[in-house]
Amino acid sequence: MTGTGRTAATKRVPMNSLRKTALIAGAFYLITIFVSIPALVLKGPVLSNPGYILGPGPDTAVIWAGLLDVIAALACIGTAVVLFPVVKRQNEAAALGFAAARVLEAAIIVVGVVSLLSIVTLRQDLAGAGGAEAASLATTGRSLVAFHNWTFLLGPGIIPALNALLLGYLMYRSGLVPRVIPLVGLIGAPLLLASAAATLFGINDQISVWSAIAGIPMLIWEFSLGSWLVVKGFKPSPITAGEVAAGTPAAYRDVDA
Template identity: 50%
Template sequence: MAAHTDITPPTTAAPPSRRRMSPSRRVSLTVGILYVITFVSIPTLGLYAPIKNNVGGFILGAGSTTAAQWGAFSEVIVGVAGIGTAIVLYPLARRISPTAALGFVAARLVETCLIFVSVVNLLTMMTLRADLAGTPGVSPALTTMGHGLLANYTWTFLLSGSLMPVACDLFIGYLLFRSAIVPRFFPIVAFIGAPLLLASDIAVFFGAYPSVSPLAVLAALPVAVFELSLGVWLIVKGFTPRPVTAEFDTSRQVAVV
C-alpha cells in the first residue's frame, strides 16, 4: 500500500506594499516644480530684443514674429505657474499663518494679472503689424502706437515681474521662517532680496536707471537665487518634518479615508 504524502504548496509572500508619498511631500514637490517653471521666461530678454531695439520697424513688418510669440507664450506659462505655487501651498500655509497664506495667494494673482496685461500689449502689437503693416498712409500712426504699446509693456513688466515678487517673497519668506519647514537660509535670502529689489524698483520708477540696466539685474539677483534654490530644494529634499507638516499629513490621510 502506497504511503500518502501530504504535500503543502509553498506559500507565496505577499509583495511589499509601495510606500505612498505623504501629502506634505506631494505639496513640496509640486510647488518646487512650479517654482522652477517660473524661470522659463528668462530667454524673453533675448526674444524681445528685435522689438525693443527697433519697435517702429517691427510693427511695420520688419523681421519675424516667431521669437516674440514664443516669448509671450513663456510669460503666460510663468503666470499660471506662479498662481500654482500659491494655490498648492495654501492648504499647508494657512496652518502656519492664514493672513500670510492669503496674502501670498493675492500677491500671486495680482502678479499674474499684470503679466497677462503686459503680454496683451505685445500681442496687440503683432496684430496691428499683421493687419495694418504696408497699408498706405498708416506708417506714422502705426509707429506711434508701437512705441506706446512697448511703453505699456515696459511699465507693466516693472510692476509684475519686479515689484510684485517683493510682496510674494516677503509673504512666503515669513511663512518659511515661522514654520522652519526649510532651512533658515531661504527666508533670510528672501528678507534680504525683497527690500533690495524694492529699492531698485523705486529707483527705476523715478528714472535713476533703466529696468534692464546692470544695477537692476544685480538688485534682482538675490530674489532670483531665493526662488530658484527654493524650487530645487523642494524638489530634491522637500519640507523638513515639523509638527505643522505632521498635522497636515494626518488631516489629509483622515480625509482620504
C-alpha cells in the first residue's frame, strides 16, 4: 500500500508548477477571446456611423470598448510571458518570435484604442460645432476611424496568424497539448492571412461573411488551446522532463529498493 501511495504522489506533485503555468496561460488566452468580442460590438456605433463625432452617441459604451481592448492587449502579453519559459525549450528562436509578435499585437491594439478614444474626446469637447469647424471635425473623425480600422486589420487581423504559426509549431512539435489543437491553428493561420490580404487589396471588406468564416478556425484554435490548458494543463513532454525532475521533492521521487 505504501508503494502505491508514493507512486500516486509522484505523479501529482512534479507537475504542480507546470500546472500553474498552463492554468495562467490558458486563462489569458480565454480572456483575450471573451473581452475582444464584446469590445467589437460596443465600438460598432463609432465605426459604422461616419457622423458620430458630430452628434450624440454612446460615449460610455465606446469607453468600455477601449478598456476591454486594453485588457485584451495585456492578456496578449501575458500569454507570451507565461509560455515563453516553457516553449523556448523546444525552439528558442520560434519562442522568441512568438513573444515578440504577441507584444507587437498588443501595441497595435493599444494604438487603435487611442484613436478610438480620441474620437470621443473631440466629440465631447467640440459639441455644437458648425460650419467649417464641423466639416473639419467630420474629416478628422473619418481619419481616426480609418486609422483604427488599419490597426484592427494589422493587430487582430494579421499578427494573430503569425502567432498561430509560431506557437502552433511549438505546441505541435513538443506535444504539450493534443496535436489536433495546434493543427487547427496551423490550418487557420493561412486562411486568416489570405482574408487580411484580400482586405488589404480591396477584394473583401474587413467586416464581412467571408472574413468571419476565415476567422473561425483561429477562434477555435485559441479557445481550444486556452480551454485545454485551463482544464487539463500540459501533457507530459520531453521538454518539461527536466523541470519535473527538478521540481519534485525528494520525498516523492521513486527510489529503487
